Amino acid sequence: MMDESTELSVSITQIVQRLKGTHLHSQLEKQAKECLHKPEIKLETLKDDVRRVLKASGWERKLQNAVYRELHVLPPPGHPRAPPEHTKEPLAYMLKAQASWEKRILKSLNSMCTELGIPLARKRPVMEQKELTNKWNEMGTDEPDLSNFRPVYAPKDFLEVLIGLRNPNTERSDDLTVKSHWGLIQVSLNVHDIPQMRETYAELGLSYGQLGIDDHTHVPPDLFESEHIHIGKKVVSEQDSAAAQQYSRQGCPTGLRAQLWSLILNTTNDPEDITHYEQLKARVIHHNLLVDNLIYKDVKLTASNDDYYFVFEDYLYQVLLCFSRDTAVLEHFNYNSASPPKSSIQSKSGSEQCAVVYPPNGVIPFHGFSMYVAPLCFLYNEPSKLYSVFREMYIRYFFRLHSISSHPSGIVSLCLQFERLLQAHLPQLFYHLREIGAQPLRIAFKWIVRAFSGYLSTDQLLLLWDRILGYNSLEIVAVLATAVFAFRAENLMEVTSLASAEAVLADLSTLKVMPLLQIFLFATSI
């Protein structure tokens, strides 16, 4: 156990290490050197003067934002003796389960590859490269034959794996006893209940204004909206990452959201970022990967058929194809319970097989993956900017939705929390649904895995994602799932089969997210 001050210095060292050599570092050095020419800099007080100038010109704020970003992404420092696996996932059985799941996925991918006789990767002939360059902005018009490709896995396959999770330390009995769980998830993790969440999500309470509630047409804007927008503009002009995150808890105004999210995630659109994106684009042009077909298929099956997102089809390819080739994403595996899949590829000489990470970013897309990107197209239309934001959102949040871990924002915790909340506050409903063979998680799982993308209307979805960013947690997704069931409880009590339960919950496009959350968190009697 480390005491606080040691922990702090370890964190500081880590952050300094990470920021050294970044673009920001060189920019700061450059700025510091340039301000030496200024008359107000005196040799005697050099350090303080330079610091003052950097503060005034906004560079200190940029550094603050960068540090803040690192704090988000860096896992908490563990015991000095703990192996690196502990940072990925402290519970051994979870780590093992994830590893075996990965093995299955990879096997499925490799067998598809062998079956279809298509290489995992191949270099494109020059003609094809030229064609693709010309078609870069309209890849959606391509109609490749994708009938032989199947998604590597769908959310429901993943659910079955989660249902099978068992903690080897607990009593191993497959019989249903009083001690076993009502729901599908059979492991115990620490999840929050309503009293705890009322404290955590205080800003969603009834005495605070919210976008999504207090900007409704019949509410005079003076009460909340105008002031909130005014504050939002100030936050953007101050370029303060931490302030933006706090602000986002009460919702981001439509006109400011793109800038606010960018600030919270600390994504920039410097020449450096644009170059990085162009490099990725070049890699797409030069090589064709098998996963590209999976991406095409996913987009065609999901986003292209969606009333809101069909327009953005081309952007989705531009982002996802590049994403697959971005090795910078590999870094997040340090704190992800998953590990990048390795495939054997024939080496150049053809004589041996060597293991390489495949796809290059270590993320195998599944059915519905493109829906993580689609809502962002409403906010950003420059591909490099859209890309940066998506990548940051993925390595901070989305990856937790499809890897097995004990993290409070991980899919297992979210599912368990959903079940627990429903059992605690709507026990009759839970019991009824269970009796008719309609376990609630079976219906809610697909919403949770996608963080509701494609199920809610876009404006509502973005209000939800405002809070994910604001509270730096996906917990709110589980709460919303419960709140939806609570809202439709009356109808659900009448149904007699899984199919009819699905039908009651099939269309969420008219739901208003914030009132549901507020009522569930603050108006449920406990």
Next chain:
Amino acid sequence: MEEHVRICHFRNHYELTRKNLMVKNLKRYRKTLEREVGRLEAAKCDFFPRTFELPSEYHIFVEEFKKSPGNTWIMKPVARSQGKGIFLFRKLKDIIDWRKDGSRSEEQKDEAQVESYVAQRYIENPYLIAGRKFDLRVYVLVTSYIPLKAWLYRDGFARFSNTRFSLSSIDDQYVHLTNVAVQKTAPDYDPEKGCKWQMQQLRWYLTAKHGFETVQTLFKEIDNVFIRSLLSVQKTIINDKHCFELYGYDILLDQDLKPWLIEVNASPSLTASSQEDYDLKYRLLEDTLHIVDMEGRLTGKEKRIGGFDLMWNDGPVYTDVGLEALGSSCLVANTHLGCVNDREKQLQQLLKPFPGQKKT
């Protein structure tokens, strides 16, 4: 005609809905404005692209054409709909050929009179969303021309072209024409795809992109298009208190977010391409009939009925909320295109049960 009868057209609506006549009326109105009020006011009518009627204005057209070589023009038959007979051209040679030869269908040759066409400057820099061109369909209901009383419906939609916009493919009429009727025949048309966005979706998207104030200004300018176009035919349309008319306005936005009037339809298509579309058109018709008010339930002083907002009532109409909330003397227009349409609630409050009906 009896007192209670209502007709859903004005006798000579073609003054507004036939492209050549609309242009003529607008030009005349613009001239009047310039003469009586001034240049600035007249400039507010500059929302239609340079248009010439052919064959009558052929020579003036050629003059204009030569002034800006390389520009693209679009040829549209005056009285057809659903995108029939439309094509694009860049060289005079293209239409000289067309004039002479039998590129016209049999149907056209049989017509006794020479069909009128208009040649219009093609808007080469349309506002694109994700590389696609779109136009807006908006509904305006006119219940009287003298005095002019017009209502604007909050719902509407944006129709997307299925293919990506590029000036290099003039012949691909599927790219340039966003009419759903034409899109339906395009080879890669997928009826499942639904190439429409609700107006709310569009407004919300634009606000996220450009900010609240810019979009507010844009929609004000769109209101201006409706009002000016109606004022321009106010004196020519034969007014009749039995008549009302629901117009489908087609508006195009360019990259500078300037709205352009493409055309006005007196019989906007009411066939539905999807459930959502059906619901919209159903609500639209229902609210139209509420305004026509054959049951006599309304006082006539309403500023809003269902999804319709009173846009012009012999003068601009302002919301009541605007005055207090802003605290200044800034007047807010009473139109809410693309805004929340909570019509059911509003209708409930508005319509009192009519005589004879039991109170539930």
